[in-house]
Amino acid sequence: MKLDLSVAGDIVLAMQAEILAGEKAVSAAMREAGSDLKSAWRGQITQAGLGRRLANSIRSQTYPRSGESLKAAALVWSKAPQIIGAHDTGPLIRSKNGFWLAIPTPAAGKGARGKALTPGEWERRRGLRLRFVYRRRGPSLLVADGRLNSRGLGVASRSKTGRGRSTVPIFLLVPQVKLRKRLDLARDAERAQAAIPSLIVSGWVDAKLG
Numbered sequence: 316m317k318l319d320l321s322v323a324g325d326i327v328l329a330m331q332a333e334i335l336a337g338e339k340a341v342s343a344a345m346r347e348a349g350s351d352l353k354s355a356w357r358g359q360i361t362q363a364g365l366g367r368r369l370a371n372s373i374r375s376q377t378y379p380r381s382g383e384s385l386k387a388a389a390l391v392w393s394k395a396p397q398i399i400g401a402h403d404t405g406p407l408i409r410s411k412n413g414f415w416l417a418i419p420t421p422a423a424g425k426g427a428r429g430k431a432l433t434p435g436e437w438e439r440r441r442g443l444r445l446r447f448v449y450r451r452r453g454p455s456l457l458v459a460d461g462r463l464n465s466r467g468l469g470v471a472s473r474s475k476t477g478r479g480r481s482t483v484p485i486f487l488l489v490p491q492v493k494l495r496k497r498l499d500l501a502r503d504a505e506r507a508q509a510a511i512p513s514l515i516v517s518g519w520v521d522a523k524l525g
Contacts, residue, residue, distance in 0.1 A: 335386070340518035342383040345449060347514055348507045349375040349389030355503040356391065363497040365402060369395060391504075405496030415488040417457065422469040425484045434486055443471050455488035 353375040373393040377387060393399040396523040410416045410420075417434050426432040434445055434457055445457040460482055462472045469483040 335415070336519055337385050337394065338383040338387075341385050342377070342387040344514035345387040345389040346377045348511050349377055351510070352391045352503060352507040354391075355507070356393075356500055359498050360399070360402075363402065365447040365497065369398060372390055372399070375432050380490040383524050391407075399498070399500075401494055403498040403500050405494050407427070407493050409491045411512055415455070415490065415493055417488060418454075419486055420484050421467055422463060423444070424466075424468045437485060441470060443469075446489075449488055454489045456484045457488060458482050459485050498521045 322381055353373050356372040356373045360373070373391065374394060375389060375391045377389050379387065384519055399487060408416065419431050419437075423432055423437055426436060427499045432440070438445055441459070441461075443459045445459055447460050449457040453520065460472075460480065461467045461470055462474075463483060467486050472480040474480060
């Protein structure tokens with residue numbers, strides 16, 4: 316038996332076309348996977364009630380930034396990693412100095428840019444001293460001897476006779492707080508990763524046909 320093998324067309328050109336199709340497919344797959352994961356994470360954050368601003372901290376970027384490559388990759392990250400990480404893991408938070416965590420009540424109000432006030436900052440802003448109140452049951456308190464204004468904030472009393480003056484709880488004191496886990500980012504990341512092979516295959520076929 317005699318076999319005759321011949322190659323139709325230019326094999327070099329055929330291989331180049333195959334490589335180009337692969338580069339387009341892999342790059343497109345990574346762009347889509349990165350975009351889908353960004354959208355999924357933003358959706359999780361919004362649905363968890365953490366706000367649109369925090370959701371928009373999720374960003375994505377495909378590499379290389381321009382052009383196409385068989386080694387294309389996508390990176391999805393947050394510009395607020397500590398906040399996102401805390402809601403994703405549900406950590407146990409303790410005081411840095413080993414004593415108490417001061418949790419502001421609504422009467423404490425907010426600091427600059429809506430941030431929570433520390434006891435020291437609150438005293439400086441309000442011109443009042445905080446007083447420690449120990450409780451056997453429930454959290455202990457830091458209270459101010461003043462009054463609540465029309466906005467429900469603890470402020471100094473203007474009364475010289477003491478009329479209307481009250482003891483206002485400003486901070487709850489607890490040894491530690493267990494933050495509730497509100498996100499599951501790994502779930503969406505695993506789904507995005509599992510979808511990549513099929514995205515590459517379908518994109519490769521489309522690139523060749525195109």
